[in-house]
Amino acid sequence: MSARQLDEHEARECRAEQRSYVWGFALALVLTLIPFALVAFTDIKQMTLWITIGICALVQVIVHLRFFMHITFAKNKREDLLLILFTVLILVILCGGTLWILFDLYQRMLPGMMP
Structure with a gap:
């Protein structure tokens, strides 16, 4: 070789x-x-x-x-950027939904301990 x-x-x-x-x-x-x-x-x-x-x-x-x-803002890399932005959107929805559910359950289970 x-x-x-x-x-x-x-x-x-x-x-x-x-x-x-x-x-x-x-x-x-x-x-x-x-x-x-x-x-x-x-x-x-x-x-x-x-x-x-x-x-x-x-x-x-x-x-x-x-x-x-x-990953740049160049035209030929636009698909990669859109894929990353979509992934971030999904992660925000998952994390936000999880926190929403947990705080709602906390408020329902222990209403006297809320600040």
């Missing part, structure tokens, strides 16, 4: 893809370390902490979609 030499265009594409993965890894690492550092080493208000963790999580999802799954 012989190793084929990459021409200049393929080598450039390979370096660009590797650079994209390194950027994605670095951004994902930073977006993981920010909430960890805030929880472990600071004493900020709980609501501010939750908002910061949520924002970092949403940005990290976008980073993963862009740098690792290569």
Whole structure:
């Protein structure tokens, strides 16, 4: 089995893809370390902490979609984006419905303990 030499265009594409993965890894690492550092080493208000963790999580999802799954807003990737948006819609419906049912059951079973 012989190793084929990459021409200049393929080598450039390979370096660009590797650079994209390194950027994605670095951004994902930073977006993981920010909430960890805030929880472990600071004493900020709980609501501010939750908002910061949520924002970092949403940005990290976008980073993963862009740098690792290569989902962009380009015309040729429109089907992938629609598939992901449909999946998010289904997950929101499932999670929202589950929470709705659980809180309704909680209110019916223990009405005196509601805040």
